Amino acid sequence: MNTNDPPRNPRPQILAAAIHGILNQASQHDDADSDLIDEYFRTETIGKKMVVQTCQPQWDGPYPAEMKWKKVASLPANSTPQEIKQAIRDVLMDNRYFRVCPECRERMPVGYMMEGYCQACGAKNHGVVF
Numbered sequence: 001m002n003t004n005d006p007p008r009n010p011r012p013q014i015l016a017a018a019i020h021g022i023l024n025q026a027s028q029h030d031d032a033d034s035d036l037i038d039e040y041f042r043t044e045t046i047g048k049k050m051v052v053q054t055c056q057p058q059w060d061g062p063y064p065a066e067m068k069w070k071k072v073a074s075l076p077a078n079s080t081p082q083e084i085k086q087a088i089r090d091v092l093m094d095n096r097y098f099r100v101c102p103e104c105r106e107r108m109p110v111g112y113m114m115e116g117y118c119q120a121c122g123a124k125n126h127g128v129v130f
């Protein structure tokens with residue numbers, strides 16, 4: 001193997017672990033958000049850019065929903081974990097992508113929100129059948 005090979009791009013799992021580590025250090029953040037980040041975010045390095053993507057369920061087909069990855073931010077590839085975390089938190093706070101259910105207080109992708117409550121609360125508290 002040629003040791004002059006350029007290093008491969010960092011893999012998304014490694015970056016996710018780095019982001020997770022930073023979030024865990026910040027005690028004011030609740031664990032729910034880091035679970036959301038694990039589940040609904042990924043990063044991809046393309047050339048000199050790091051693209052942050054989030055996935056959203058799409059309901060235009062039959063159940064189960066298809067998860068669609070959507071580009072939500074673009075950062076320089078050498079961004080620090082703090083900068084990546086900030087970009088992700090901006091998306092989490094953006095109500096085009098994530099909303100907090102007023103009944104269970106969980107933040108979740110907009111695709112899981114119905115009118116006034118999330119699907120889980122719809123099933124549990126309002127007898128909505130999926």
Ligand SMILES: [Zn+2]
Pocket residue numbers: 101102103104105106117118119120121122
């Ligand atoms: Zn809810």
